[in-house]
Amino acid sequence: MMIHDNHVNIINRSWASYGADVRISTHDVTTEAGCEELLKMANEMGPVEAIFNLAVILKDAVFQNQTSESFKVSFGPKALATMHLDKLSRKLCPSLKNFVVFSSVSCGRGNAGQTNYGLSNSVMERICEQRKKDGLPALAIQWGAIGDVGLVADMQYEDVQLEIGGTLQQRISSCLLALDKFLKQDEPIVSSMVVAEKKAGSSNCGNIVEAVAQIMGIKDLKTVSRQIPLAELGMDSMMAVEIKQTLEREFEIFLTAQDIRTLTFARLLELSAQSDNAPSTSVATRVQNDAAVGMRIFFRNFGEEKFANEPLIHMPTLISNETGEKEAVHAIENVMFMMPGLEGCAAALEPLSRSLKIKVCVLQLGTEHRNENCEQMVDRLYQLAISRLVPGTKFWLLGYSFGAMLTLDLAAKLERRGVTGTVFCLDGAPDFLLSLAAAVINYKNDFQLQNSLICKTIDIVSPNNEITDTLMEKLNKIEDYDERIKYSISVLPVQTNYSNEFIASIAKVCFDRMKVVINYDTTNVKKLKSQIVLLRPRETPPFVVCEDNYGLDKFSESPVTVHFLDGNHVSIIENKNVADIINNVIYNS
Structure with missing residues (x-):
């Protein structure tokens, strides 16, 4: 994980003011040997009572453009590091009270172009579930977009709120309050996010079917079969991403990538009827036959x-x-x-x-x-x-x-x-x-x-x-x-x-x-x-x-x-x- 020097200096001065002994390790945590050296160094400073994995590396692309290398980039600091920390902490950290990993809503709800990132987070969550079954401390937090610091904050232009996957940035003060509550409960997987204000139907199209038809460039719906999957009607990967985001943003309908690939206009017609008759609160729409x-x-x-x-x-x-x-x-x-x-x-x-x-x-x-x-x-x-x-x-x-x-x-x-x-x-x-x-x-x-x-x-x-x-x-x-x-x-x-x-x-x-x-x-x-x-x-x-x-x-x-x-x-x-x-x-x- 890359850390900007200025940020490190500010954090070091802040922690030092509280009398903290801060050391920065450069061990490769994606290897078992690197993790072992890290924990040994920490044990020399005192008993290890908490492990936090806050790592994040994004390598976004639609699935067709993902490679084994793009999966490895995201998988290493999250999944591999957590696997090694789990294995080694069981014998090297007998006083451990907290084992916390930062997951993402992209794992819990999915996000277009982040299959690799979602998989890495999912592996961490499964490790936490197993640790909890074994009677060991474990907590995975699915965070939404975070404001003030981090990747989303860096992308933010001035004070303009970014909406990502139907969520807004959660202030860091709110995150810390949520973290305090999460550490006091027993569930291994939890979530914290700020849901964006619903704007269902705010697109120029009157309904779901028209919105999807517009994305695909279909001017007359009577010229296509309602039972043929959109993929067979010419939907490419970028259209699929746009359709998924439009359904989420405009109509509060959340489908998986597989659902999008098998989607038909007949199914969209039913989703439109459900959306018109549903409460305004966001719910995950379960799609059936x-x-x-x-x-x-x-x-x-x-x-x-x-x-x-x-x-x-x-x-x-x-x-x-x-x-x-x-x-x-x-x-x-x-x-x-x-x-x-x-x-x-x-x-x-x-x-x-x-x-x-x-x-x-x-x-x-x-x-x-x-x-x-x-x-x-x-x-x-x-x-x-x-x-x-x-x-x-x-x-x-x-x-x-x-x-x-x-x-x-x-x-x-x-x-x-x-x-x-x-x-x-x-x-x-x-x-x-x-x-x-x-x-x-x-x-x-x-x-x-x-x-x-x-x-x-x-x-x-x-x-x-x-x-x-x-x-x-x-x-x-x-x-x-x-x-x-x-x-x-x-x-x-x-x-x-x-x-x-x-x-x-x-x-x-x-x-x-x-x-x-x-x-x-x-x-x-x-x-x-x-x-x-x-x-x-x-x-x-x-x-x-x-x-x-x-x-x-x-x-x-x-x-x-x-x-x-x-x-x-x-x-x-x-x-x-x-x-x-x-x-x-x-x-x-």
Whole structure:
């Protein structure tokens, strides 16, 4: 490690003022012999009670340009020196109380161009973990950027704050306070950093997909396949670095270099939906199989199991304080019937219901009806709705996502009975859903679709589990769908919200419903007399090809009313403007 003479003189004078005996060793600590001489020299001065390795040498380059020599340069003073100090201190330093190495956030979180540096720090951390297991003192500190002194301080221009990997410089006084706390605790690996202020979406691009497309020089996303990895679309090493940094800086999404290499636009589309719907605090985004990830757009939650198979659930609204319990069968004047998304339960619609000035009944799909087609589902919903409509009154129907398909068919069936009304489609329509499914789900065959549904079901019933990353690979080896579900449940982490029977049932019926989306036929649709109101996000997801009205003009004799709102397919249901528009339509009627 190089030390500037002026810096050494200042430190020496400072320590000497406290009566310290300071000696500078020039032994080569990257060799075992050099480390041994260093420790022997220290023992001559007195018992060695603390060892600190603060060494840092950077040799940054993208991985393709790294060499064995660039790895050795970084590896020596950090990894090799720590290995030798660990081995020799065990016999030469019996009074040792502290064994501290300075690691980096580039090891804990990764940093473009620093594979060699990250490896060196990782080796030091593994040594500390082993020492702790052996009952010896050990501490590795993953520091972020340090201000006042050191490499980052040398790069800083005047008082301009540098942002590196999403962190700002930590003042040396703060570092010393953190160090004091770290020395008093027992964990072998700790971190200290100053997280930069979040500026998600501050780039000139409106979303993640557009930002990546701009970096790669792709002007029209419809000209490329959503399933082909970016590397095969022409992404070179420098583009990969820029994409990684842009995702971290602008959208708070942290991916590994391997994730970047295998990234597809289909996966970016899902990350965009997650980012729009996530809290502002920074979290590491875990990336899974494309198909399983894409399913998140179609699912919300399963609600409470005890209510899942109730055919009808009354919801709390601005004029009704229903608790969600099933209500007795009777006709209700001025009521809105809602059809939920793919999961088929009422829970996801509660945020919207609470802001409406009309009574709301959700017609649930349940989990007891297997192998149903669209017509059979609609027949069940029709029997529920017609028995609760007051003769001579108009209907109010709302379908969210998958529920919009059923709502259109239900409206047609009610019109054949002589009843008309208004149909609200909340970001749902047959053409749109089919295109969305094609954009975010790899469903080349039923086998892949079933596995994706299983993984997503497991994610909902047991959030933040550690099995779905490897589950898809296991499922691909099991032929029978029921056996795949059975295996998935057997490895599911312990949870108390849902029974195994319910989990199995929901995976099976959701497969039936996805097949309805894929097989829906719009060629011979009878147009509705009832008004159709579409509430949709302003931006159409990339790769989704459909008209502004989602092709709903095929279902209506009159023009479709379209409202463009903030949000995405997942978050729009919580947009207050949705409720305001619905309330105004009802009031004006």
